[in-house]
Amino acid sequence: MHSIYIMKLGGIIRMNKRKRSKAAAWLLAVAFMLGSAIPAWAAEPTAPGIVKTDMQIATDLGVLQGDGSGVTAAYLAKTTTRMQAAILFLRLKGLEAVASAFGGTDNFSDAGTVSDGNKAILAYLKANPQLGWTGTGSGKFEPAAQVTAQQYYKVLLEALGYKQDADFTYDQTLNYARGLGLSQAAGAGSLRNAHVAAATVEALKARMKSGGKTLLDSLAGQKVIDAAKAAAAQYASIRIATDAALGSYLVDEAGKTLYMFMKDTPGISTCKDQCAVNWPVYYAENIQIPADLNAADFKTIVRDDGKKQTTYQGWPLYYYAKDGKAGDTLGQGVNQVWMVMNHSGVTIASLEGLGSYIADSKGMALYLYTKDSANLSVCKGNCEVNWPIFYTEHLPVMGQLKSTDFATITREDGTKQTTYQGWPLYYYVKDTKPGEVKGQDVGKVWYVIDPTAAAKPVVKAEPKTYSIEIAKFAFSVQELTVEAGSTITFTNNDPVMHNAVSDLLKEDGTPFFETKLLGKGESESVTIDKPGVYTYYCLPHKANMKATIIVK
Template identity: 65%
Template sequence: MMTSKKMTAFVLGTAVALSSALPVLAADGSTEAVAPVVKTDAQVAADLGMLQGEGSGVTDAYLAKATTRLQAAILFLRLKGLEQTALAYKGMDNFTDAASVSEANKAILGYLKANPSLGWSGTGSGTFEPSAGVTAQQYYKVLLESLGYKQDSDFTYDGVLAFANKQGLTQVAGAGSLRNGHIAAATLEALKAKVKGGSKTLADTLAEQKVIDAAKAAETQYARINIAANPDFGAYLTDSAGSTLYWYTKDMENMSMCKDQCAVNWPIYYADNMQIPAELNAGDFKSIVREDGKKQTTYKGMPLYYFAKDEKAGDTKGQGVNNVWYAASYSAVTVAKDEKLGSYLADGKGMALYLYTKDTENKSVCKGTCEANWPIFYSEHITSSGDLKAPDFTVITRDDGTKQTAYKGAPLYYWVKDAKPGDVTGQGVGSVWYVIDPTTSSKQSAAPETSKGKAYAMDIAGFKFTQPELTVEVGSTVTFTNKDKIAKHNVVSDALVEGKPLFATPLLADGESYTLTFNQPGEYTYFCEPHKESMKGKIIVK
């Protein structure tokens, strides 16, 4: 995870805020930025028929699922133009575990077994293990063979990743066990690469063979936006060659103020068709027409530039120049707000992220059907800004070898029933799933003095009141202290007075306390408002 300079976020935020009050006028008289054609890896892979999804198609939930050995084999056949031949296979000999797959997939397994030269001879014990996971090393081997390279003659298995790097196949090399989103990105890399000994790309070759549509094959040549990371200032955007893209804080929203010599030193970036990683939001990219009539791409309303003194991929010499030029920053995690729940963690597209109270620190126990309903979240592109602190995020390795992002030790998930940014329908499901509020406050409530009764302490930990039923004397104080690192809690009375709770504390962050005084005998039931279904308690005053 990376950290960012606070000044960067502050200055840029100020520039955008000031510009919102001003009109945006382009040279052609338009007042709005134009949306270019922007597609994610997954969308392009789906357009080409490489990824077909399941049920609802290539959804975010599908992309979050672990890739299986059978899926990798099918993609290999598609990339070789052999899928239809395999589906038509009628041979009876097959792997011993072929009965676990559909009839169509049985034909595919039978074809692979009958053609060992394709490199899918099984595990050595007569089985194929169709549901087993796939590592980056294994899938890059598949892609290299799709490009015409052969193991043991062109590369060794141990050298797969290094050889793939030489062919420009790098994007998921560090991902470990893969998910379908990784497969989409890696497959697109291969389609853009040249086949062994040829001048044509794999996409062009498959288009000539009529395996993929020639018009759609052109999508593989869209200008690519990538995400890079810098240890000093976090994640940022680059073009397909790895050249850094910059923001100018004197620009206004959808309006460039960089002209004349400025435009010489900071050449504009423009692409009419773009391909982006799945974690980026296509709607954040638009095009404007500058005063000189040239078009320029914007990201989140801010025009994008190169720096003339950057000489090679990875150079960030423009970062901080004159305190007005900064690499176009990106964070895969943001802070969203809900009227009832307050602030909560969301991904870069605004989709809510959840924790599972049955998980333990840095350990996910959500598997099988649970994981199908609560797809995991994974990204290492998290940049500090405002309430977000990059060091609070870590990456864990799950039991199946795939990676998952955790916040303060709590693995993060999506909820399949959240349909759009702002949805928080997973909140409180089963009394074990909750959004996470990352905001903090230094204020704490001091305990009021009392002339009678006693002082009691009530900790809140593990999404529970540690003493769900507490008996105290009249005049006693009860100090509630939140010890949950990853969630805010409050204490709200069930009893109402003129339609309002008899008592209600503010939301307490980790380490914060609030003291209530009970001067009248009786039974006082209460709950935590964000986690009402599972967090309840009672104080008996005698």
């Protein structure tokens, strides 16, 4: 992990006044030259008819309904549970109303953990094992357990009429789904609701196993989805493809690569005549995009031949005539002026008084948490509600940011999180639009990141010795942060016996540490080598005696 210069408001002066004046004069001169070079026919780019994200479309259709507050950023950041996945499955099968009204009383043994409405749904699933929701064993359903991408794609395949063991095995789920063009959330591991929105909308456009109708058409025919809304949701899709060499780039809904022409200028196409034959323009009136893309980045221009063309971040988009199938990138590097239209899930934003900082592709600020350590997030529970994690597969391949500075970690709950130079990245729930940095300096532990600062290796901290006293049925330090390899000594001062047992288990199922039962005045030491968050408890008094050790 590297140390990063953490930016304080007002802490950096990027230019002195003289330099700013010279820069301003230079920019005005360039602007004048560019302005005079724009042909008379070039109109100001306009917004396409409609650009909506997967989440917006899923919400419009009623497929994604959110929680009590609706489909909010906080809702989208939450992990998806088995209960939610089961409800979505029934909704996509047109069975939600029937299940909600089910009056059967035989139910899973843990049905008491859900609302009365959801109890009816669980009873319906138990009464209809052919639907595939037979529980997790021992009579349980585990409604609050998290859903993986593999489990949810099984739900989508079955909604499309495919059957496990008849059409695909469970182990083949993700590959089988990819073969049908369903892959938007395949790499997510444990799912969050934003992943579910993307995967579900993708499945709505897929054709049923029986052929002919799409899932969306089928649901509209059953009146599960309003027919007018279903018709309005037939947008052209722009997606993001990823290649080890090319990075992430834009493709159309068929997977055909979209290109940019380096001789163009923002909002103006200079590709004409034979060039336009070799490089057909891309245009769509209404566009559906994944959540990683920003609707404001898409515009429409009118070319000098009268045709419309879609632009991305100002650059006109093209196909290459020699690309014959999805995934072809034969136009990359042609004459050193044609490039795939790159997309990065991270970018650099700037704010006066703050300077440059790392943001997502929509300009939303990303933060680090100084209590984290190398590739380890300790933000959980309410912390994660206020500071939703950031994850993207789409890393920069050009410009100031380096893809090698970014990596992915898997959190304890199985979800993935993007890191920058080892620091896990987060949003702040109170930032509602690009340019807001309300999380800056919160609690003196949350900061945006300066991407221009030099990174220096952190000297590894030496292990130390720590003491935790046990008295009055409590551990003396409720949250202790130590260096890897440190020794912690527990001493019991109570007249009754206590011990300390790690909640975290090794692969063999035994605790990472467990002291013997200590009588009054007795001590025992443990050494923890592996970084992580270790909650622990006293076995005889587990309900009341708990604490945490964070190992960095």
